[in-house]
Amino acid sequence: MTVQVGVIGTGMIGQEHIRRLTDTVAGARVSTVSDVDTERAKEVASGVDASAVDTGQEVIDDPAVDAVLVASWGPTHAEYVLAAIEAGKYVFCEKPLATTAEDCRRIVDAEMAGGRRLVQVGFMRRYDTGYRAMKDAIDSGSIGAALLMHCAHRNATVPEAYHSEMATHDTAIHEIDTVRWLLNEEIRSAQVLKPRTTSLRFEHLQDPQVLLFETASGVRVDVEVFVNCQYGYDIRCETVGERGTLTLPDPHQMVLRSDFQVRTHVHQHWKTRFAEAFDVELQEWVGSVLDGEMAGPGSWDGYAAAVTADATVQALHSGRVVDVPLPERPAFYA
Known part of the structure; x- marks a missing residue:
């Protein structure tokens, strides 16, 4: 068929x-x-x-x-x-x-x-080879219980229409879903830190931002969102457990050694980074x-991500830790 x-x-x-x-x-x-x-x-x-x-x-x-x-x-x-x-x-x-x-x-x-x-x-x-390998390792208990997770989502530039709330709703929304999936639990609170802003941005935009999450079991997660990093499209994730760490591998790239330098390519777009x-x-x-x-x-995953994103944007504007008001997952979506 x-x-x-x-x-x-x-x-x-x-x-x-x-x-x-x-x-x-x-x-x-x-x-x-x-x-x-x-x-x-x-x-x-x-x-x-x-x-x-x-x-x-x-x-x-x-x-x-x-x-x-x-x-x-x-x-x-x-x-x-x-x-x-x-x-x-x-x-x-x-x-x-x-x-x-x-x-x-x-x-x-x-x-x-x-x-x-x-x-x-x-x-x-969820369909990326590196993320799937990390998921398998967490689920197998190879590093013990997860304690911390460090993520980064960087873009070379963004258009002028991009605004501060989009750092959550359009960019870190992927990390929000990925954290939930990797750890198999919901995010319970959100906070946003505002570091020194890059001069290479539009005036209306807070960039970078650091999103801080706490999951239901107490795992602490930080997500750096930096959408004017200038050098390319760079996605990172590390999980720290009781007995070891897991680091998302860079996608397979050729390494060039020449002229007293070691060089490799940095993806410039999500279309190439996540093509497979x-x-x-x-x-x-x-x-x-x-x-x-x-x-x-x-x-349910779309709904949970939206509720978490709304709480994160509220935290961006208030400067406070904001609880994520997500009800229990229905058995229908178990």
Whole structure:
């Protein structure tokens, strides 16, 4: 069987997913696409022998579409995910699941009311080889109980439209999900420190920021978000345990020794740093659709990340430690 995928949103990430589903992922075909820019949708559709329709709802309503991929503007995500759930169709939603915790909760409630998991959220870190190796090592107890975690998320530059709250909602949201997944527990409190700011930023932006989290069991986590580091796209993670440490490996890169120097390449973009993770993510999603059982990060993970992010932004503005008001995970998402 081939999964017929309808794609809502043909911007940069949408086109990346369409390319993967067409050229890399087995068992899937892009059959229908839509975008607010209808001409772009038609152009993208023609390149993969798909149909272009005017609205995302038409994609969901298309009887030929088995599963939906939402890669549209963030504020539209809740509408399309809820519509896909109502239609009984599997849906992969790029992060964020929704732009408010309230809308994320609506999705959780709708999915539970329907009685089966249909939603996967695009937290692709879970599919990276290095992160998966770290997860396996933590779960095996090879370093004993985790005590501390140190993370960094650095971008060379960001556009002027990027503002201080986006350091959490758009950037560290990946670390928030990754911490929850690696440690298999929720974040209970958040605090934000404001170090000396870099002069190489727009005036309205607090950069860098240090996000401090405490998990339910007392693990302390720090996340450096530095989005004007100038030198590249640099993702780091170290877990400190009772009997050892785990460090996220750098992606495999050639090392050049020449002219009395040792040099290696630094990734400049998430598209190259996590290229393989995106491949695995979509392949496993298609496999889940074929199996009829979602296995990846789901609606609860999107909701938990949103609630944690809201508390973190509150901490940014207040300067205080803020509790994360997350209820108990429903048994439905165990």
